[in-house]
Amino acid sequence: MSCLQTIADYGLRSMGVGERLLPRGDFTLCQQFTLIGSGMLWNIYFGVLALAFGFFFANALALAKASRQPAFRKPAEWFIFIFRGSPLFIQFFLAYEALVLLPRGGIEIFGMTAEVSWLSRAWAGALIVLFLNTAAYSAEIFYGALRSIPKGDLEAADAYGMTGWARFARVQWPTMLRLAWPAYTNEAIFLFHATTLVFFSGFPAFAQKGDALYYASYFVDKTFNPFIPYPIVAFYFIVLTMGLIGLFGLINRRLNRHLPSNERSRVKLRPQIIR
Amino acid sequence: MKNLILTTALLALTAGSAMAQTVRMGTEGAYPPYNFINDKGEVDGFERELGDKLCEMAALTCEWVTTDWDGIIPNLQSGNYDTIIAGMNITAERAEVLAFTQNYIPPASSAYMALDAGTDVMKGVIAAQTGTVQAAHVAASGATLLEFATPDETVAAMRNGEADAVFADKDYLVPILDESAGKFAWAGTEVQIGDGVGMGLRKSDTELVEKFNAGITAMKADGSLNTLITKWFGEKAVTF
Amino acid sequence: MFLSCADPSLLDGLNWLACYLTTGKHFDFYWSFVTVLVLLAVTAPTALAFGFGGAMLARSQHLPLRIIGKGYTAMVRGVPDIVFFLFFVIALDQGIEWAVHQVRCPDWTDPIRNGLEFRVCPQAKVPNNSAAQVWHSLYGFALAVVTFALVFGAFAANVIYGAMQAVPHTQLETAEAYGMSPRQVFHRVLVPQMWVFALPGLSNLWLILIKATPLLFLLGVQDIVYWARELGGMKTGAFDYPHPDWRLYYFLFLLVFYLCMTKLSEVYLNRLQNHLSRGQATAAGEAQRKGIA
Incomplete structure (x- = not known):
């Protein structure tokens, strides 16, 4: 079987397209690269969606935490503390246990039956956990940035007579984002790394549709050799990370475009915020 | 000269180890009643009892190790223990990389x-x-x-x-x-499925495989293996 | 443990619970908390040393050294730690045994790698096959420490490298102007000042390290997550204390443990930060602000 054929058969296997049975003999490098690469689609799916949703929720959380009203501040503080203070590993486990407790038949709301069993599937359940998790981490970053906005910027806004929404949307928020961006880049990278935990210990793989690490484990289980599949996963992640750094660097440049070139903060990779 | 002393010392060492060879038995410890960790925190179960018996018959000192099912074969290959005795079904796939003893539980x-x-x-x-x-x-x-x-x-x-x-x-x-x-x-x-449950060893450990095989044969012959199976798996379990 | 626990099937209610929580297996569970704490205590300084070395290499004047240092720190950016853990320990173990093999059995003629099998001479086994189980556990523990330290050392190198860069350049130039040698500048000016800049990053790293300990069971150390799973799983009548699936309660307990650890660390690290920034004119305001945050 040629390599192109393998790619056609297994390239989208993780989404349930193509051959139903996984390869079961003569494991070629091509098969391993194809299937593990196919699994990367799940890592990207989890990472991109969790980041996209998490970004908005994180903004809200950061504002709540910075609020003077205890009714907003306290819940946000607790939410952030719980999600940042416990291992993702345990969060996955508890979330799964909680989600499978939902009634099978669905929940009755105003006479309508809402189907809920899909929540215990990885594509939904794990995404929710990752979303909440990244929201908590990002909120802490945004909150820190919010507090380090130069006083002068705010005074300038006041001097222009800006108040309320205009002041927030045109001065505070852009500055916060600019200051937070390097740390937020790290958060994005580590969120992608964290997606490997989904099938590893959190959620069961359904119909052998799993992420990169799931297929790597499959090959290790069949070939009994850990020294090929796992480094392939590592390789894919290095490529993914480089892509991310490039993309976030471009955004960073745009966020800082008004500054003289020697003042621009470069994206420094420091592990401020991983799990 | 120095080399010579070293070699003799090594010879003595190997000779010594041949007399009281320690065999490390790798198991999962999470598959009762085959093998599990009992409330004292020790490996227990059918395979513990069987393994100890086999070691006694072959005059081996046995040490029990638990490991994750996921890495149980790579760790054996890497030499972290010498046998897998963990309810492992004998399959053609596994037999390509492992040397199995004869089965000690009939194809179940x-x-x-x-x-x-x-x-x-x-x-x-x-x-x-x-x-x-x-x-x-x-x-x-x-x-x-x-x-x-x-x-x-x-x-x-x-x-x-x-x-x-x-x-x-x-x-x-x-x-x-x-x-x-x-x-x-x-x-x-x-x-x-499979050809029953057997012990898995490294292919190069032919001597050890023979020892365990002899033990299992003897236990099959005198019926003590069947007694053990009935003890752990109940009256209805398939015996030899 | 207690005499009254001799026949668990006769017990009920609190007596049963008291006996259940004092089984040998539960003591293994409690002991694993000690294991995790010891691992944290040993790994943190080791990782710091790795990080310091990595940062120094990355700042080196010599290109090859610099490449090694930067390559090492870049490693962690790309590879998820869990993937690294999955194959690195076996590789490290085999590497050590291979090295010992070269020293102790130069006359060995059989191939070491035979297909998937890795076979060194019996004398090169680390620890020796007939060594007591304690040594095997200790060795496994040491491998775990080295692996953790390697990964977190790379993180620490990133932080320390950044902190070294953050020390105002004028300070170093002043030191040079006073006639200090590069070595003296490094030891007397750069390193003492660097800690204040590095501490926020290092504190974060510590919190991350705490939260990475559930991955220990991947490295073959029987940690708290291993025992929580093992103890919480459903127990049939083959056990003295049968019970249904209780993993939820065990994991909730772990959750509380980790949250407490985080809280304690945060309080202590904040204090350390305040203490360190005292008298540091450049960073004091910054640190004070962070102290409030």
């Missing part, structure tokens, strides 16, 4: 357990432990495979309705079914 049935005896196990969602012969069987059967890292979780998934049925060694499921007070039932038909 794998069975489907479900909440409802009428469950269609050829369709639906079937839970099985990742990397087992049962998981491979479900994947090929046309049913939808739901995989978990430990056998425990597979049963939990069936109980909470996540999966329609769980597929595992029947001997593992029997006590769970017995204690479920009628909540669980057998579904579908039993399936024979």
Whole structure:
């Protein structure tokens, strides 16, 4: 079987397209690269969606935490503390246990039956956990940035007579984002790394549709050799990370475009915020 | 000169180790009644008792080690222990990389357990432990495979309705079914997979394989193996 | 443990619970908390040393050294730690045994790698096959420490490298103007000042390290997650204390443990930060602000 054929058969296997049975003999490098690469689609799916949703929720959380009203501040503080203070590993486990407790038949709301069993599937359940998790981490970053906005910027806004929404949307928020961006880049990278935990210990793989690490484990289980599949996963992640750094660097440049070139903060990779 | 002394010392060492060879027995410790960690924190179960007996017969000192099922073969190959005695079914796939002893449990049935005896196990969602012969069987059967890292979780998934049925060694499921007070039932038909359960060793350890084989043969001949199987798996278990 | 626990099937209620929580297996569970704490205590300084070395290499004047240092720190950016853990320990173990083999058995003619099998001479086994189980556990523990330290050392190198860059350049130039040698500048000016800049990053790293300990069981150390799973799983009548699936309660307990650890660390690290920034004119305001945050 040629390599192109393998790619056609297994390239989208993780989404349930193509051959139903996984390869079961003569494991070629091509098969391993194809299937593990196919699994990367799940890592990207989890990472991109969790980041996209998490970004908005994180903004809200950061504002709540910075609020003077205890009714907003306290819940946000607790939410952030719980999600940042416990291992993702345990969060996955508890979330799964909680989600499978939902009634099978669905929940009755105003006479309508809402189907809920899909929540215990990885594509939904794990995404929710990752979303909440990244929201908590990002909120802490945004909150820190919010507090380090130069006083002068705010005074300038006041001097222009800006108040309320205009002041927030045109001065505070852009500055916060600019200051937070390097740390937020790290958060994005580590969120992608964290997606490997989904099938590893959190959620069961359904119909052998799993992420990169799931297929790597499959090959290790069949070939009994850990020294090929796992480094392939590592390789894919290095490529993914480089892509991310490039993309976030471009955004960073745009966020800082008004500054003289020697003042621009470069994206420094420091592990401020991983799990 | 120095070299010579070293060599003699080594010879003495090897000679010494040949007399009281320590064999490290690798097991999972999470598959009762085959092997599990008892309440004292020691490895216990059918395989513990069998392994100790075999070691005694072959005059070996045996040390028990537990390890994750996932890495159980690579760790053996890497020399972290010398045998796998963990309810491992003898399959052609595994026999390519391992040297198996003869089976010490006859080819046993794998069975489907479900909440409802009428469950269609050829369709639906079937839970099985990742990397087992049962998981491979479900994947090929046309049913939808739901995989978990430990056998425990597979049963939990069936109980909470996540999966329609769980597929595992029947001997593992029997006590769970017995204690479920009628909540669980057998579904579908039993399936024979593999050539029974045997010990897995490195291919190069031919001598050790022979020793254990001799022990198992002797235990089969005098009936003590059957006694042991009945003790741990109940009266209905298949014996030699 | 207690005499009254001799026959658990006769017990009920609190007596049963008291006996259940004092089984040998539960003591293994409690002991694993000690294991995790010891691992944290040993790994943190080791990782710091790795990080310091990595940062120094990355700042080196010599290109090859610099490449090694930067390559090492870049490693962690790309590879998820869990993937690294999955194959690195076996590789490290085999590497050590291979090295010992070269020293102790130069006359060995059989191939070491035979297909998937890795076979060194019996004398090169680390620890020796007939060594007591304690040594095997200790060795496994040491491998775990080295692996953790390697990964977190790379993180620490990133932080320390950044902190070294953050020390105002004028300070170093002043030191040079006073006639200090590069070595003296490094030891007397750069390193003492660097800690204040590095501490926020290092504190974060510590919190991350705490939260990475559930991955220990991947490295073959029987940690708290291993025992929580093992103890919580459903127990049939083959056990003295049969019970249904209790993993949820065990994991909730772990959750509380980790949250407490985080809280304690945060309180202590905040204090340390305040203490360190005292008298540091450049960073004091910054640190004070962070102290409030």
